[in-house]
Amino acid sequence: MTDRWALAPAEDGGVEIAPLGPGGLFAGPVRRAADPAEAVRGLPDVPRWVWRSTAETYPRLLATGVRVERCYDVEDAETLLLGHEGRSGEPRSAAAALARLHGGPVPPDPPQRSAEPGSQSPLFEPQSVHLPLTDLVEVYADQQRRHDATAHPDRMRLLTAAESAGMLVAAEMNRSGLPWSADVHRRVLHELLGDRYAGGGEPRRLAELADEVSAAFGRRVRPDLPADVVKAFAQDGIKLKSTRRWEIETVDHPAVKPLIEYKKLYRIWVAHGWSWLQDWVREGRFRPEFQAGGTVTGRWVTNGGGALQIPKVIRRAVVADPGWRLVVADADQMEPRVLAAISRDPGLMEVAGRESDLYQSVSERAFSGDRAQAKLAVLGAVYGQTSGDGLKNLAALRRRFPRAVAYVDDAARAGEEGRLVRTWLGRTCPPAVRTGDDASEEAGIPLAEDESEDRQWVPGYASSNARARGRFARNFVVQGSAADWTLLLLAALRQACADMAAELVFFQHDEVIVHCPEDEAETVVTAIREASDLAGRLTFGETPVRFPFTTAVVECYADAK
DNA sequence: AGTTTCGGCGCC
DNA sequence: AAAGGGCGCCGAAACT
Numbered sequence: 001m002t003d004r005w006a007l008a009p010a011e012d013g014g015v016e017i018a019p020l021g022p023g024g025l026f027a028g029p030v031r032r033a034a035d036p037a038e039a040v041r042g043l044p045d046v047p048r049w050v051w052r053s054t055a056e057t058y059p060r061l062l063a064t065g066v067r068v069e070r071c072y073d074v075e076d077a078e079t080l081l082l083g084h085e086g087r088s089g090e091p092r093s094a095a096a097a098l099a100r101l102h103g104g105p106v107p108p109d110p111p112q113r114s115a116e117p118g119s120q121s122p123l124f125e126p127q128s129v130h131l132p133l134t135d136l137v138e139v140y141a142d143q144q145r146r147h148d149a150t151a152h153p154d155r156m157r158l159l160t161a162a163e164s165a166g167m168l169v170a171a172e173m174n175r176s177g178l179p180w181s182a183d184v185h186r187r188v189l190h191e192l193l194g195d196r197y198a199g200g201g202e203p204r205r206l207a208e209l210a211d212e213v214s215a216a217f218g219r220r221v222r223p224d225l226p227a228d229v230v231k232a233f234a235q236d237g238i239k240l241k242s243t244r245r246w247e248i249e250t251v252d253h254p255a256v257k258p259l260i261e262y263k264k265l266y267r268i269w270v271a272h273g274w275s276w277l278q279d280w281v282r283e284g285r286f287r288p289e290f291q292a293g294g295t296v297t298g299r300w301v302t303n304g305g306g307a308l309q310i311p312k313v314i315r316r317a318v319v320a321d322p323g324w325r326l327v328v329a330d331a332d333q334m335e336p337r338v339l340a341a342i343s344r345d346p347g348l349m350e351v352a353g354r355e356s357d358l359y360q361s362v363s364e365r366a367f368s369g370d371r372a373q374a375k376l377a378v379l380g381a382v383y384g385q386t387s388g389d390g391l392k393n394l395a396a397l398r399r400r401f402p403r404a405v406a407y408v409d410d411a412a413r414a415g416e417e418g419r420l421v422r423t424w425l426g427r428t429c430p431p432a433v434r435t436g437d438d439a440s441e442e443a444g445i446p447l448a449e450d451e452s453e454d455r456q457w458v459p460g461y462a463s464s465n466a467r468a469r470g471r472f473a474r475n476f477v478v479q480g481s482a483a484d485w486t487l488l489l490l491a492a493l494r495q496a497c498a499d500m501a502a503e504l505v506f507f508q509h510d511e512v513i514v515h516c517p518e519d520e521a522e523t524v525v526t527a528i529r530e531a532s533d534l535a536g537r538l539t540f541g542e543t544p545v546r547f548p549f550t551t552a553v554v555e556c557y558a559d560a561k
Numbered sequence: 562a563g564t565t566t567c568g569g570c571g572c573c
Numbered sequence: 574a575a576a577g578g579g580c581g582c583c584g585a586a587a588c589t
């Protein structure tokens with residue numbers, strides 16, 4: 001029995017499938033089926049399906065009630081392999097990969113479509129030209145060889161497998177949706193914002209606060225217009241560089257209090273107000289489109305609905321079905337634990353080998369018990385803080401945990417110099433690319449430091465200067481390796497939930513929510529702990545580092561904190 | 562008039 | 574106290 005089958009939709013709506021053997025070669029004849037669901041349902045014991053695109057294929061399977069154990073997403077693997085090879089700018093489609101194999105013209109990738117509110121369709125439209133099964137398998141077999149050529153083939157295989165698993169999870173979450181009480185949401189909105197005015201204008205509370213701001217300035221000021229606010233403060237002799245909250249809070253002026261309150265509520269109104277509810281919640285579920293591996297670091301993104309930025313107050317609207325519970329699980333101090341695992345710093349590993357508060361332990365070793373300082377120092381090291389107390393604290397951190405700090409310092413230097421930087425499993429941070437018409441030709445070629453000035457950082461990078469690239473690379477190795485680990489965690493948790501009614505409904509960087517019948521909740525809590533242990537061992541090998549979770553079994557998401 | 566960028570802020 | 578990494582979203586401003 002072969003452990004994997006390839007599957008390729010055909011142009012007529014049918015599907016071709018075939019068993020694969022070692023090296024990704026055909027292990028049996030190609031079969032045809034009327035549609036993918038029939039094909040998969042007819043082979044329930046296939047452990048892994050190899051297909052071009054999970055986003056194309058899996059939602060249609062789920063729609064007919066068909067779940068698969070595992071998959072291998074050829075186009076996602078192509079993206080990761082190209083990145084590892086320092087060719088991140090090249091087209092990532094399976095068709096492009098095939099063209100590269102044959103030496104023919106390489107087709108550009110199709111543009112991505114953005115999500116419409118309430119849309120049920122996948123992010124990537126099915127391509128009009130299907131890749132025949134034999135071509136797909138040829139690309140797949142070549143990818144197997146390319147895994148072998150990476151720095152750590154075993155890790156790279158784990159990475160592509162893990163991210164494919166993440167794509168299954170994302171598709172399943174997109175189908176299940178997050179339980180959402182529109183009634184509770186409307187109640188929260190009314191408590192915060194007051195009555196809605198007809199015609200879509202500001203709700204009552206915002207109008208009142210705008211009046212208070214105007215009264216404080218003695219003239220009409222619109223708090224939602226930064227230029228208007230800056231001008232108003234200037235007339236009262238206060239020079240502002242921006243109207244950011246942290247800057248305004250330093251000012252002594254009667255308009256500050258209502259202005260801050262206005263900005264807070266305005267944000268709720270425009271981003272998670274009544275029109276959001278109208279657009280994104282249907283039949284008791286909020287349905288964002290989760291996209292696994294949507295960022296350079298491997299963190300997920302969502303398309304539409306702002307699912308990864310749900311304000312705390314709005315989380316009261318996330319309510320389990322009657323008789324069901326939400327198991328809300330949050331990884332404790334994930335990033336420093338990951339730093340311990342990837343740097344193998346003895347001191348930090350020992351600290352991270354305990355389940356107790358890591359920042360407290362660090363503070364006892366290096367900061368005389370000042371937990372806040374310890375946390376700032378650790379986060380400063382990970383984020384590349386360049387000034388303030390962070391630098392002083394960083395020195396103390398370096399004395400006690402030299403290998404950990406050296407690890408991120410090395411990454412920062414590599415980033416500044418335009419070298420490739422990788423996560424633990426081998427996800428690769430692309431180097432700078434040249435701007436302009438020849439961008440595709442030059443894409444992915446590492447820079448020498450002295451060449452960096454006229455280059456632009458690829459999309460996703462905030463700045464063009466080398467220091468910013470250094471900070472990005474510093475953060476990349478930690479945030480990205482954390483993403484590696486969470487993918488393994490999700491895969492393990494998904495397997496555990498497969499035997500239950502429990503469903504994964506939400507994932508946000510270091511936090512996962514499982515929706516389950518009340519009597520499964522304790523089993524899910526245990527499954528999360530076991531999945532975390534397994535993910536830690538699989539990702540980083542045998543280390544003392546633990547990855548504890550804080551879990552809460554609640555009916556309402558807001559009660560989890 | 563339609564599209565892109567900016568400012569600000571939500572989450573991690 | 575000051576401002577380091579990643580995202581998405583909105584309306585306004587700035588552009589074509």
